[in-house]
Amino acid sequence: MSCTALFWRDPLLPHVESRRACDSRANYKAHSHPTLSIGAVDQGTSLFSGAAAGPTLIRAGSVVWVPADCVHACNPCPGTAWSYQMLHLDAAWVEAVRQVPALASSASRRQVLLSDDPGLYRRFCQLNDLLFSTASWQDKDAALIEFIGDFSTAEQPAISRIVDPARASEGVRRVVALLRQAPHAISPLEQLAQLAGLSRYQLIRAFRTATGMTPHAYQLDQRIIQARSSLRAGEPPAALAQRLGFADQAHFQRVFKAHVGVTPGMYKA
Known part of the structure; x- marks a missing residue:
């Protein structure tokens, strides 16, 4: 079907x-x-x-x-x-x-x-x-x-x-703000943990409690949110994949379809 x-x-x-x-x-x-x-x-x-x-x-x-x-x-x-x-x-x-x-x-x-x-x-x-x-x-x-x-x-x-990130610790809120402002950036978990003043394990647990996701999943989600907006504005998928930090267009297409249910090209059209 x-x-x-x-x-x-x-x-x-x-x-x-x-x-x-x-x-x-x-x-x-x-x-x-x-x-x-x-x-x-x-x-x-x-x-x-x-x-x-x-x-x-x-x-x-x-x-x-x-x-x-x-x-x-x-x-x-x-x-x-x-x-x-x-x-x-x-x-x-x-x-x-x-x-x-x-x-x-x-x-x-x-x-x-x-x-x-x-x-x-x-x-x-x-x-x-x-x-x-x-x-x-x-x-x-x-x-x-x-x-x-x-x-x-x-x-x-x-x-x-729903969870409320505003109620998280100051360190976790710093990580949330960073991933929202720069979802395309390479952000290793160790660096995010240092920013939060927590161990990697503590950050994963605290971040999931605050947002419902791990830091990596949250960053991918923010990329797709930005991708949807940019596709509606007319940006080509290939250029968008590179700008948002995906490994290649195929990687972007897989992640986008897993979040949106259709390919970037179908969504844009």
Whole structure:
């Protein structure tokens, strides 16, 4: 069974990207997004990894809300395929639209929410149908604003709270900042441990607690986040692979597909 992945973007609506995947068997590595991600399962089932209680089964008709910077992976159950939709929304844009009290906003940013409400799933599908249609960008923007404004995080069950790097030690925060600022740099674990003032073992444990990843996995994730942005801006994959510090284009393609589910060329197109 073949997999079809479609992306929708509009330069007039830079705060949103939508994706549709049909009959997908792609398995993702743990990754994060700088955006709020809202997904819906259309067919099949998926295991959401990243919840505090362990992998969570997500069924057809479910809608999941994944805050920005939450380390997670959604993969089909072994030996099966699934179909899904995913919206990626600029987190600052979402907060500006919602205009919720600061305390409530802070709480929703730290929780993964999972809803089995048929009405919410139906409204999500209607929104995504509109985004992929030939409707005007103004109509699409209005529908997005209405959907996000109506989305009540207080009414949706939470399956996890995300980790908060801001609560890590000063040394770990220095390493996080370095890897965010220069994901392309060669950063041996020993040097990162020295920067943190910890042993290599202590850094791995503390870093995973703060981010959900090891330093190396976090650096690769930051490279892919930057790669997605640069591909959307039109940068060629070959030049991007070299600039981001991958060994070669084949290495870049393997890592990108493991995080995004498609090749850099497919994503750019």
